[in-house]
Amino acid sequence: MCSIPGLPMPQSEASVVIARVNLNPTCHLVQLWVRMEGGHKHSYEKMRDEIQTPDRKFCGPEGKPEDLCLVRISDTWHRARIVSVQSETCSVFLIDQGQLHDTTSEALAWAQKESFVLPPEIESCILANVLSVGNGWSEKATEFLYSLPGKNFTGVVEHVLMPDRIILLDLPLVSTHMLSWMHRL
Incomplete structure (x- = not known):
């Protein structure tokens, strides 16, 4: 864990359940709210x-x-x-x-x-390696990203941005899926 209780260390593997997805068209990032699977249920x-x-x-x-x-x-x-x-x-x-x-x-x-004392049950993350191109997200990409809540993923914590507790999280399955669409265009 990070030196802040409840936060993972950069470059560590993390199992997460996605709770919510926010697509921000102005900054082209995907914000995820995730439950970190840590056995604290x-x-x-x-x-x-x-x-x-x-x-x-x-x-x-x-x-x-x-x-x-x-x-x-x-x-x-x-x-x-x-x-x-x-x-x-x-x-x-x-x-x-x-x-x-x-x-x-x-x-x-x-x-x-x-x-x-317990850390937040849901943490804010930015999805690494995924950015919208041009005027925002395609309909297919939007539909796919909004289908993620409730699903489990294993990812890698790239970085923890303090003091806001924002985790830069790489979810290879999601990145690969999004990248495959880019190659089909």
Whole structure:
């Protein structure tokens, strides 16, 4: 693992399950949100159970950007980090889902520090060796890339970009598939 707990070392093999794919037409990169297969499933289940009884809910305009907290969504508490506070609305980053969520301070609570010991359940990655050409992704490439969520892959961690915890991940099966289309054009 990297010197940051939960992150893999560059040039190490990583087994991942793709959770979400974001195609960014302006920078031509493929962003993946992946679950790193590390045998921590039981630990995450235990943590999710433990945070369902938060320490203390927020009292009014408590909390500031970068604070770690819990957010209630549909009667379930999730680990979060406050991104911004604008009067009554708080934008939080859902640590284990890898996405933003807008809420009010009424749905926020403080948690014990131990609740944040586990690394994020989902990590942000940039797919190595795959870039769109010209005006973005072809229809076939887009369809293929959006079909990846839920699938398991073994790849190689090329680099870990800090401080943002972004993993540059090579998935040879995906790269080979995308490259085969380029040769057919």
